[in-house]
Amino acid sequence: MTQPEQRAAMTYTRLSDVLAQFPEDKRYTIYMRLKRQIRSGELRGVPTPEWVTIPRKGGPLRVSELLIDSAVDAWIQDALAEFSAGKKRQSSYVVNAEDIVSGKVDFAEAAQRYRESLQPKKAKRKPRTVKTKVE
DSSP states (O other): OOHHHHHHHOOEEEHHHHHTTSOGGGHHHHHHHHHHHHHHTSSOEEEEEEEEEEOOTTSOEEEEEEEEETTHHHHHHHHHHHHHHTOOOOOTTOOOHHHHHHTSSOHHHHHHHHHHHHSOOOOSSOOOOOOOOOO
């Protein structure tokens, strides 16, 4: 297959078509994930002169329309499955009693992680110093 024939065989998906498959409140999240995938090289995309408006909390975001390679189709299916599953946030130290009894989780390790999570966090900024007048 020669170079021009190979290019003709590739299909591309527009960013606006990808975003249309997701609920409006998830589109900004999907855009950021997609952009991260392109930046890391897992997906390939190129900008076009057209624009897409993406709704978000701080107001709409206007971004360049992208043409994304056909590998995005599998990525879209994974993302849709993840959103429909209703991913729950869970701490790394939360375990089920059945997991401990069956031996899947080591009780001592889980207890250590929990103990570490209870420790006070380091201060992120320096405390204020009181300036005193020298007379």
